[in-house]
Amino acid sequence: MTLSRDDISDRLAAVGYIADRDIATALWLMDYLKRPLLLEGEAGVGKTEVAKALAAVHGAELIRLQCYEGLDQNAALYEWNYQRQLLAIKTREGIGEDAEAIEEHIFSERYLLERPLLAAIRREKPPVLLVDEVDRADEEFEAFLLELLSDFQISIPEFGTVKAISIPRVMLTSNGTRELSDALRRRCLYHYVDFPDVEREARIILTRTPGIDTALTSQIARMVAAVRKEDLRKVPGVAETLDWAATLAGLEVHDLRQEPEAVHETMICLIKTREDRSRVTREVTDRLLGKVA
């Protein structure tokens, strides 16, 4: 079932994802061309959220593979259940089965532990496979992933080849800590996720923070946008904005201008390094507040 672009954009809104204009097109194209989608952008702009929203749109399961340095195929693909295998060897030996039969038995489906990649191709209903922070895995893994994404089959030496029952919708995210290979980029559609603009961020705060008033959300969104323009080492992401909004709501702040003290003190929600902290002084927050309010 392929949804049209407008359907996707309607459903995104229905599941509570405040989308930027073009993401619906990218998601539609992903279905239409059956290609994975590569999302890039600064940390904290909400790349992972897109995958969650896509899963919700299609009512599909979200299978997530978090990449890290040293991720290998065992952790990503499958593993054998060693404890059960050992147990089975012992018991079957007891009843006098021969080695070959035992081997046949312990390398069967029952002893196979699915890891995300294998799980993703063995579902009846196509799931959404999120390969998160693919830039953290090493090149070898990337090459392996590329192979999987083009064939959608996995060969397990003891077991045989597993063909995909359904083709998952694949989404990859990257923070750009390492340059990805051209081959992987060519294989994927591309979408650059930027920080949301003020209006969109205000809507995000509004949907995610229960009981916050509209005037405050737009003040917060404008303030965060101003903070992002400062020369910071770690630019606050959407998650930080939401933390801050929740904090302010919890402190029952209704107007940022009225309570500059509270604003300055709660800046720790947005500013996460000591260096940035020393840069964003009381004067700076006051100046920003002056511009925003």
Add this chain to the structure above:
Amino acid sequence: MAVAAISASEDGIGAAMRRRLAGFSRSLRDNGFKVGLAETRDALAILALPPAARPSSLKPALRSLFCANHSDWERFDDIFDAFWLRRGLRQARTVSGSAAETRIPPRPLPAAGTPTGTPGLPGHVERHSDGHGTGDGRGKREGASRVENLAAVDLRHIVDPADIARANALAECLARVMRARLVRREQVRRRGRRLDLRRTIHRNVSHGGTPVDLAWRRRKIKPLRLIVMLDTSGSMSLYTAFFVHFLHGIVGAFREAEAFVFHTRLAHVSAPLRDRDLARAVDRLALMAQGIGGGTRIGGSLATFNRWHARRVINSRTAVMIVSDGYDTGAPELLGDEMRRLRRRCRRIIWLNPLIGWRDYSPQARGMRAALPYIDLFAPAHNLESLAALEPYLARL
């Protein structure tokens, strides 16, 4: 508007439309996009669909399809608008000139010249010997043509073009040898201490599961990543040409290496250096490396590096090698600060200073003194021997 033309041809794409799309792909390619046949075919499929009738959805669709990275992403809208909305014609060409000036698509020549080989670029050799009017007398030593002796001669004093060529070839070799030794040592070390359960069980089924024959897991050691920053300012000019060759060797030999040059500002030069054709690589680099003569801003260049490049190119096994004489026209405090930042990110900082090879040298330059506390290895780099001496150090990292 051309958009109207798009909607008019939505059912079954006419030949005219195909041609326009081919033109668009071509102008993207001119702008350094990597557009293949598969993308063009998919684009045709998209054009045949109802959403393509609306430019508001056609543009994002084609953008997702054709872009492969952030720089593509940022330039796409301009190229798209130029091609589709201004009646196409040749405007896209003008865009390609202005928007893509930073990106020269590398077109490697098939088998032009020997890759590692003799650097046979006359212009380069000339430039090198030109700089040595004064050193002429003592530069040409008797044994200088023999490779072993060549290694000990200060690079400033090598003036004979043939010797220069040999010195450069040696530098390339050296860079490659450093890599080769690193790999071998890694393999010797590859004796892991963890059991590989999967293999052990598989091997011991015939023993009734009793682990008789154990399989060990080997620790995989990631190769060292080397980042070289070369000072190409006026004060380094006697050594620049030589180190450019050294850079080329390093980038070609290390799987993970990045090269930067700086004088008043920093330039990322890995891409031009990856050109297997040495002469052309050196040529392209020479253009980028030309100091403008505004002094050296080491601190400022490092700041640029820390802010824009470090996150992408530095990992936990990264050594940063700075090749500079330490004469900084910027504030020494800035250099100190940026060195401290850099130190926190990478595994080792190696500072190669050709002046150390000079008699009675002590690091008096203010910038150099500000940087010293953060340097792990402060070593000479005035001849080939001194570079070779680095190899065991790098191998231990």
